[in-house]
Amino acid sequence: xxxxxxxxxxxxxxxxxxxxxxxxxxxxxxxxxxxxxxxxxxxxxxxxxxxxxxxxxxxxxxxxxxxxxxxxxxxxxxxxxxxxxxxxxxxxxxxxxxxxxxxxxxxxxxxxxxxxxxxxxxxxxxxxxxxxxxxxxxxxxxxxxxxxxxxxxxxxxxxxxx
Ligand code: ZN
Numbered sequence: 001x002x003x004x005x006x007x008x009x010x011x012x013x014x015x016x017x018x019x020x021x022x023x024x025x026x027x028x029x030x031x032x033x034x035x036x037x038x039x040x041x042x043x044x045x046x047x048x049x050x051x052x053x054x055x056x057x058x059x060x061x062x063x064x065x066x067x068x069x070x071x072x073x074x075x076x077x078x079x080x081x082x083x084x085x086x087x088x089x090x091x092x093x094x095x096x097x098x099x100x101x102x103x104x105x106x107x108x109x110x111x112x113x114x115x116x117x118x119x120x121x122x123x124x125x126x127x128x129x130x131x132x133x134x135x136x137x138x139x140x141x142x143x144x145x146x147x148x149x150x151x152x153x154x155x156x157x158x159x160x161x162x
Contacts, residue, residue, distance in 0.1 A: 021051025024078065028052040031074045034086040035061040035093075039147040046084070046152070054080060060093035061085055062112040063124040068131060075136040083137055085124050086152070087117050088145040117144050121155045129158045 001009070031054040034042055042048070042055050054074050056067055063085070074080035094114040101111040114120045121142030128140050142156040 019050070023051060026051070026053045026074070026078060026080055029079050029081045030054070030084065031056060031071060031080045031082070032084045032086060033057075033061050033063070033067055034145070035059065035088055035091055037088055037091065037147070040086075040088060040145055042086075045086075045145060045150065054078070060091060060112055060114055060120075061087045061124075062093070062114075062120070063127050064112070068134075071128070071137075072133050075134060081136055081138045083128055083134075083140045084143060085121060085128070085140070086143040086145050087114065087121060088147050090147050118142075118155050125156050125158050129160075 028048070030048070030052065032042055032046065032048075033056045034040055036057045036059055042057075043050070043053070046053075054070070056070050058064060058067065071080070071083065091114060093111065094117070096111070096113040098111050098113060101113060102108055112120075121144070125140050125142045128134055128137065138160045140158045141154060144153045144155055145151075146153070
């Protein structure tokens, strides 16, 4: 069986037990940006249920143009007011360089490698907090997920001054 056929078979099992979340608006008004890493079960890691949060994923959980595009819609169209950026230990983007990643992939892209999780989280939280069209966001947290223990550590928290 090809991998795509396995995925479609997996869907048939999922659809048989599907519980519709009914509403496209995240009921806890939360968006979570995290890494594409296979070891993170995002909803379970934060005690979230289907329908409660937007989940955005990319390599490294970094703020990119596409993340900003999604958050503009999350906040203005779908009621999100809290954003969590969750990096993780043993991330493939940690410790590398743009130069090495460009050579490895042949892609002339900004890979946004992570030298220090705390520094990267602070930079990304600062960028989100200072993005004018994300003015509906009231709180942002930068978290680090430990892939060995499942524990989350809060690294930085920003709240909009009232
Ligand atoms: Zn990662």
